Amino acid sequence: MAEPEKRTAADAEPTAPCVTATHEVLFQVLEATRCDACGGGLQDQPDDGVGSGGRGTYIWLRGDSVEVENVPLCASCAAAIGITALSRWEIEEEEG
Numbered sequence: 001m002a003e004p005e006k007r008t009a010a011d012a013e014p015t016a017p018c019v020t021a022t023h024e025v026l027f028q029v030l031e032a033t034r035c036d037a038c039g040g041g042l043q044d045q046p047d048d049g050v051g052s053g054g055r056g057t058y059i060w061l062r063g064d065s066v067e068v069e070n071v072p073l074c075a076s077c078a079a080a081i082g083i084t085a086l087s088r089w090e091i092e093e094e095e096g
Contacts, residue, residue, distance in 0.1 A: 036071035037081065054078030 033042055036056060056078075058069040073081065 032072040034072075035074040035077050037073055037077040040074050042072055042074060054082075056081065 034040065035042060035053070042053060053075045054073045054077075056071045056073050058067075058071065060067050
């Protein structure tokens, strides 16, 4: 019977690279590449003459401060959200 091959830790191949980060990563401003509504890629949008997309805004209260976050939207989501907002506004105006 043959003896099993002896291997050391130095012979083993790493299974995954080790990545380290500091708290500074939390405060980096990254260029958005996805629509916040549908998750589709912003660079994948065809140029159909409608526009390159838009931005949405989240507004909420945290304690005594007002928090505002601007998010990117693709052209179709920006149009759909805009039309929906306008139609709801019109409904409210009719109801009084």
